[in-house]
Amino acid sequence: MKLWDKLSLRTRLTLLHSGLLALIVCILGVTFFIDTRNLLIENTASHLRARAKPIIEHWLYGQKNHLPTSDDLKQIAKSLARDLTSRNTVALILDKHGRTIANGKMLPEEPSPPSPNPVYYSQALAGKNEVNYIISQSNHHTLVILIPLRQTPTSQKIIGVVQLSSPLTSVEQTLFYHGLYLATGALITLFMGFGLGFLLTSSALRGLKRVINICQEISKGNLNLRVNLPKRQDEIGQLAHAFDKMVECIESTFEAQRRFVANAAHELRTPLTVLRGSLDVLLRGSQDDPAAVTRLSQGMYQEVTRLARLCDQLLDLAKLETSTKIQKRPLNLNDFFKNFITQAQLLTQGRRIVLREGPFVTLVVDPDMLKQILFNLLYNAIQHTDETGTITLGWKLIPNQVEIWIADNGEGISPQDLPHIFEPFYRGKNATSKRKKGTGLGLALVKSMIEAHNGHIEVKSQLGQGTVFTFRLPLH
Numbered sequence: 239m240k241l242w243d244k245l246s247l248r249t250r251l252t253l254l255h256s257g258l259l260a261l262i263v264c265i266l267g268v269t270f271f272i273d274t275r276n277l278l279i280e281n282t283a284s285h286l287r288a289r290a291k292p293i294i295e296h297w298l299y300g301q302k303n304h305l306p307t308s309d310d311l312k313q314i315a316k317s318l319a320r321d322l323t324s325r326n327t328v329a330l331i332l333d334k335h336g337r338t339i340a341n342g343k344m345l346p347e348e349p350s351p352p353s354p355n356p357v358y359y360s361q362a363l364a365g366k367n368e369v370n371y372i373i374s375q376s377n378h379h380t381l382v383i384l385i386p387l388r389q390t391p392t393s394q395k396i397i398g399v400v401q402l403s404s405p406l407t408s409v410e411q412t413l414f415y416h417g418l419y420l421a422t423g424a425l426i427t428l429f430m431g432f433g434l435g436f437l438l439t440s441s442a443l444r445g446l447k448r449v450i451n452i453c454q455e456i457s458k459g460n461l462n463l464r465v466n467l468p469k470r471q472d473e474i475g476q477l478a479h480a481f482d483k484m485v486e487c488i489e490s491t492f493e494a495q496r497r498f499v500a501n502a503a504h505e506l507r508t509p510l511t512v513l514r515g516s517l518d519v520l521l522r523g524s525q526d527d528p529a530a531v532t533r534l535s536q537g538m539y540q541e542v543t544r545l546a547r548l549c550d551q552l553l554d555l556a557k558l559e560t561s562t563k564i565q566k567r568p569l570n571l572n573d574f575f576k577n578f579i580t581q582a583q584l585l586t587q588g589r590r591i592v593l594r595e596g597p598f599v600t601l602v603v604d605p606d607m608l609k610q611i612l613f614n615l616l617y618n619a620i621q622h623t624d625e626t627g628t629i630t631l632g633w634k635l636i637p638n639q640v641e642i643w644i645a646d647n648g649e650g651i652s653p654q655d656l657p658h659i660f661e662p663f664y665r666g667k668n669a670t671s672k673r674k675k676g677t678g679l680g681l682a683l684v685k686s687m688i689e690a691h692n693g694h695i696e697v698k699s700q701l702g703q704g705t706v707f708t709f710r711l712p713l714h
């Protein structure tokens with residue numbers, strides 16, 4: 239078992255297949271050999287009987303004037319035995335007590351008859367017609383057949399038995415060559431089967447070997463490698479395809495993580511540099527100039543606030559990614575939005591805010607998260623709309639879901655920025671140039687929070703016209 243486990247899959251499959259082939263060839267060969275042997279012996283026996291029949295009839299029933307008796311048999315036994323004997327067959331005539339009364343062998347080249355076997359001749363004396371058996375004589379086999387001699391062809395009265403014996407030399411020779419051809423054929427089949435099996439298994443498993451090699455390379459860090467077996471449609475081809483897809487997925491996740499860490503480090507470095515610069519100036523003696531101290535402290539306070547916000551957002555994102563624990567409870571949207579608008583009006587700095595109420599609906603959500611989502615979107619809308627602008631919020635029911643939107647008629651998002659705005663740390667070009675710098679994490683958080691509710695968010699925007707964010711949440 240241990241050794242079997244150590245063998246490669248290719249060797250195991252080849253051995254298994256060759257073993258099965260050998261078994262089938264052996265069973266077929268042996269069955270065929272035994273059948274042929276029986277057929278040849280049967281034929282020889284029938285031939286001997288057919289040849290003996292007219293001779294026996296001639297001597298026994300030739301004289302029509304009376305039925306042959308045991309005495310008649312004794313008289314004709316010698317001639318009958320002689321007529322039944324030929325170069326490869328010798329006849330013995332036995333009386334009804336099993337005693338030999340004539341032996342047909344006269345010439346030295348004629349085979350010697352085996353002595354009668356009482357087990358078999360008693361069967362013939364009892365009237366059994368087909369008594370055949372084989373005995374071993376020196377270095378060959380001899381076929382012995384027994385023919386009961388009846389008073390008439392249909393009578394039950396047996397007056398003696400003819401024993402014909404014939405060496406099976408020619409049958410054995412034929413069988414020997416037959417066996418030789420069979421064994422050669424079986425060996426050739428086995429060799430070809432083994433070779434072909436080996437080739438087929440090797441070619442079938444070649445793809446697997448490639449998968450193993452690529453796996454080993456990938457484990458060393460070469461994530462850009464692929465198995466790439468597009469021509470193979472079998473299970474190994476499918477495995478290679480699935481493997482390539484998985485590695486692609488892992489690679490893009492790694493890449494996204496790497497980008498995230500690099501961006502986070504970059505974002506953290508900027509305020510830290512500002513803080514260090516300000517502290518340097520303060521330490522070098524500016525503390526004696528109260529105006530400079532106030533200016534620097536204010537700047538440092540802003541940077542620390544920015545750092546704290548960044549840390550909070552990063553923590554929120556990490557929490558959303560590692561746990562799906564959200565505190566859902568039924569929430570009436572009409573009440574929720576009325577409260578939200580009251581708070582939102584404090585932030586809009588003169589911009590008009592309009593609520594388009596949808597139907598009465600109760601939603602199962604985490605209310606704090608929903609508030610955070612809407613505040614993030616609202617804060618963006620305020621950032622990118624001038625003071626005369628209008629921000630519209632509303633909701634409507636769709637099957638099993640509620641669709642919430644927040645639209646503004648501000649500066650809009652350029653088509654180049656649009657596909658990236660949900661990526662962490664991505665800030666639109668207009669946002670970085672003109673407006674106060676955000677961290678670029680707001681929409682990434684919004685998206686994560688909506689997805690944690692099994693929802694989905696979309697954006698439509700036109701430069702100079704405005705932007706609409708629409709998200710759907712399941713009702714339960």
Ligand SMILES: Nc1ncnc2c1ncn2[C@@H]1O[C@H](COP(=O)(O)OP(=O)(O)OP(=O)(O)O)[C@@H](O)[C@H]1O
Pocket residue numbers: 618619622646648649650651655659664665666667668669670675676677678679680681682705
């Ligand atoms: N309503 C909007 N109108 C125009 N541009 C928008 C709007 N909302 C988002 N954007 C664009 O999408 C970018 C990403 O927004 P996101 O809220 O993720 O980051 P941010 O607002 O720059 O920073 P943060 O929200 O983390 O302080 C913004 O920089 C801006 O370019």
Ligand SMILES: [Mg+2]
Pocket residue numbers: 614617618676680681
């Ligand atoms: Mg934002």
